[in-house]
Amino acid sequence: MASFLIRRLIALIPVMLIVLVIVFSLVRIIPGDPATTLLGPGATQQQIEALRTQLNLNEPVVLQFYHYVMGLLTGNFGYSLKTGQPVAVEILNRLPATIELSVLATILAIVVGIPIGVLSATRPNSLFDHLTRVISLLGVSMPAFLLALVLQLVFANYLGWLPVSGRLSPYLQIQSVTGFVILDGLLTGNLPGAVDALQHLLLPTAVLAAFLAATLGRFVRNTMLDVMGEDFIRTAKAKGLRRRDVVLTHGLRNSLLPAVTVIGLKFAEMLGGAILTETIFAWPGIGRYMFEAIKNRDYPVIQGTTLVFALLFVLTSILVDVLYSILDPRVRRKMG
Amino acid sequence: MGEILLFLRRNTLALVGLIILLVLVGIISVGPWLTQYSPTKLDILHKLAAPSLEHWLGTDAFGRDVLTRIMYGGRATLAIGLGVVAIAFAVGVSVGMLAGFAGGWVDALVMRVVDAILAFPALVLAIALAAAFGPSLQNAMLAVAITLAPQFARVARSQALSISVKPYVEAAVSLGLPAHRILIFYVFVNGLGPLLVQSTLALGSAILQTASLGFLGLGAQPPLPEWGADVSANLQYVRSAAWVALAPGMAILLAVLSFNLIGDSLADWFNPRRRSEID
Numbered sequence: 248m249a250s251f252l253i254r255r256l257i258a259l260i261p262v263m264l265i266v267l268v269i270v271f272s273l274v275r276i277i278p279g280d281p282a283t284t285l286l287g288p289g290a291t292q293q294q295i296e297a298l299r300t301q302l303n304l305n306e307p308v309v310l311q312f313y314h315y316v317m318g319l320l321t322g323n324f325g326y327s328l329k330t331g332q333p334v335a336v337e338i339l340n341r342l343p344a345t346i347e348l349s350v351l352a353t354i355l356a357i358v359v360g361i362p363i364g365v366l367s368a369t370r371p372n373s374l375f376d377h378l379t380r381v382i383s384l385l386g387v388s389m390p391a392f393l394l395a396l397v398l399q400l401v402f403a404n405y406l407g408w409l410p411v412s413g414r415l416s417p418y419l420q421i422q423s424v425t426g427f428v429i430l431d432g433l434l435t436g437n438l439p440g441a442v443d444a445l446q447h448l449l450l451p452t453a454v455l456a457a458f459l460a461a462t463l464g465r466f467v468r469n470t471m472l473d474v475m476g477e478d479f480i481r482t483a484k485a486k487g488l489r490r491r492d493v494v495l496t497h498g499l500r501n502s503l504l505p506a507v508t509v510i511g512l513k514f515a516e517m518l519g520g521a522i523l524t525e526t527i528f529a530w531p532g533i534g535r536y537m538f539e540a541i542k543n544r545d546y547p548v549i550q551g552t553t554l555v556f557a558l559l560f561v562l563t564s565i566l567v568d569v570l571y572s573i574l575d576p577r578v579r580r581k582m583g
Numbered sequence: 584m585g586e587i588l589l590f591l592r593r594n595t596l597a598l599v600g601l602i603i604l605l606v607l608v609g610i611i612s613v614g615p616w617l618t619q620y621s622p623t624k625l626d627i628l629h630k631l632a633a634p635s636l637e638h639w640l641g642t643d644a645f646g647r648d649v650l651t652r653i654m655y656g657g658r659a660t661l662a663i664g665l666g667v668v669a670i671a672f673a674v675g676v677s678v679g680m681l682a683g684f685a686g687g688w689v690d691a692l693v694m695r696v697v698d699a700i701l702a703f704p705a706l707v708l709a710i711a712l713a714a715a716f717g718p719s720l721q722n723a724m725l726a727v728a729i730t731l732a733p734q735f736a737r738v739a740r741s742q743a744l745s746i747s748v749k750p751y752v753e754a755a756v757s758l759g760l761p762a763h764r765i766l767i768f769y770v771f772v773n774g775l776g777p778l779l780v781q782s783t784l785a786l787g788s789a790i791l792q793t794a795s796l797g798f799l800g801l802g803a804q805p806p807l808p809e810w811g812a813d814v815s816a817n818l819q820y821v822r823s824a825a826w827v828a829l830a831p832g833m834a835i836l837l838a839v840l841s842f843n844l845i846g847d848s849l850a851d852w853f854n855p856r857r858r859s860e861i862d
Contacts, residue, residue, distance in 0.1 A: 261695050262695060262698045262699050262702055263699075263702075265695060265696055265698075265699030266699045266702050266703070268699075269699065269700070269703075269708075270711075273711055273712070273714075273715045274715070276715050276716065277715055277717070380596070381596070384596075384840060384843050384844060384847060385836075385840060387787075387843060388787060388791070388836055388839040388840035388843050389836055389839075390791055390794055390795065390798075390811070390814075390832060390835050390836065390839075391795070392795070392798050392814060392815075392832070393814070393829070393832035393833070393835065393836060396814075396818075396821060396828060396829065396832065397829070399821075400821065400822070400825060404822055515704050516704050516705065516706075517704075518704050518707065519704030519705060519706030519707045520706065522706060522707065522710060522799070523706075523795055523798065523799070526799070537707075537710070538799060541710065541714045541799065541800070541801065542800070544714075546714075546715070549711055549714050549715075550711075552707075553703070553707055553708070553711040556703065556704055556707040557702050557703045557704075557707070560702055560703065560704055561702055
């Protein structure tokens with residue numbers, strides 16, 4: 248396992264280098280002189296020179312890149328042009344909100360998507376199967392901002408059941424322990440706070456989960472149909488096993504493995520979707536932070552958040568590989 | 584033609600998708616001639632009017648007819664989708680085919696770059712690139728195309744890999760045909776099927792992503808009508824006049840859905856395992 252992990256990490260190095268080059272280039276492809284553009288029209292020559300020095304713009308590009316990477320390794324993601332705060336600190340403050348949202352959405356998508364996939368696969372071409380196919384295609388075709396708007400209108404404005412946006416009602420306070428509001432509420436014995444936080448979380452979670460649940464349901468259905476045609480399923484049936492046991496212990500178990508990969512990959516896509524969702528629901532995570540940075544043309548923040556999204560993606564894919572090898576002994580043996 | 588009709592008869596959902604698409608294209612291409620309204624002319628006296636006989640989908644905050652804006656915006660949105668996929672197809676397929684056909688260090692280099700681009704969530708990279716290029720429709724299209732190209736490169740590469748060992752390619756090589764001829768007339772032409780399926784599915788995501796960029800203010804700039812930008816421009820009125828934001832949003836949903844219905848059925852059709860199940 249250790250050697251597999253090490254090899255996996257080494258294979259990552261060239262890819263991560265190119266990722267760094269892309270993120271590094273983001274500021275350099277701005278038309279004109281980056282420092283002048285970054286500071287806007289009101290900047291004095293002195294300020295521009297100071298920023299040029301701070302960004303090492305007077306050095307050759309290769310050296311600039313070296314300084315950038317060295318800075319990243321020591322946790323220096325640059326400074327926000329708007330607030331002057333270190334980007335790394337600002338991102339760390341907002342990371343729990345994003346993780347809380349996307350992890351919960353993933354769980355919701357799994358809980359909804361997999362049973363739907365299994366039920367469709369056990370009744371292929373039935374009315375239920377066709378219906379779920381249409382719903383899942385609707386789910387992947389729906390712009391996240393449209394679903395968010397509709398849910399806000401129905402559940403917050405019309406029915407008044409749930410809050411429109413934000414992470415916690417303004418009159419409530421939760422002492423921060425871990426940064427995850429619901430968890431903190433429970434840990435500090437602040438039950439009303441935790442319930443309020445959960446209510447705020449429901450709509451954005453649903454929006455974020457919709458896409459993944461739709462993809463997952465469809466995917467599980469298709470793999471499961473393939474698996475149910477395999478020889479060992481026929482053997483299991485011939486042994487006289489109950490249909491439920493055949494479907495769940497033989498069929499589902501073998502269909503779940505590829506689903507792990509899809510969940511991992513889509514989790515990353517969901518992080519991209521979080522930018523839209525967080526913006527609409529005023530959710531204080533890194534997605535909204537990135538959106539505000541775009542509005543303010545705060546390039547160091549755009550660079551930092553882009554890099555963090557890529558890092559989260561890459562870490563997820565490693566995690567998926569590790570999970571895969573735990574779940575499937577054949578893969579483990581091959582990987583050594 | 585017979586094959587297409589057979590495909591549509593067997594795939595009700597694809598037929599539904601095609602009908603939605605044709606209706607949308609019809610409205611978008613003919614509609615602007617039938618409407619008496621301008622998509623950009625202001626009419627403050629009639630702002631935020633509810634849907635009525637004069638304004639089927641109501642008017643927006645500037646008194647512009649929402650249906651007219653959707654018809655003009657649809658031209659932009661569909662052209663964007665086609666444009667983005669065309670760029671992504673051209674770049675991705677040529678690079679991927681070359682990588683699969685040439686092998687060796689070319690392949691290794693191309694695939695590392697592809698992996699690196701795929702290491703970003705697509706929307707995040709598109710947003711970051713569009714922000715760096717500067718907010719405009721062209722830049723948004725370019726940004727989305729860059730994030731879609733690797734998918735084409737991957738499919739094209741695997742097609743090239745499996746086709747370049749086929750006997751007819753070996754025959755062409757031994758006949759001494761130049762490499763570019765083999766690549767275009769043998770490898771590319773025979774590997775086109777899965778790439779077309781990929782294109783149909785990519786059209787949906789191209790429209791969705793460009794609309795998302797427009798929604799974030801990085802795509803089409805006002806007063807140019809574009810569905811995503813129109814949703815975002817009218818967000819603040821959604822509680823009192825839901826139609827201004829929901830109508831263009833629904834238009835995006837329908838357009839993307841039509842491409843996904845067709846693409847999903849096409850993917851099944853080209854997959855031999857699935858096809859037997861449909862028959």
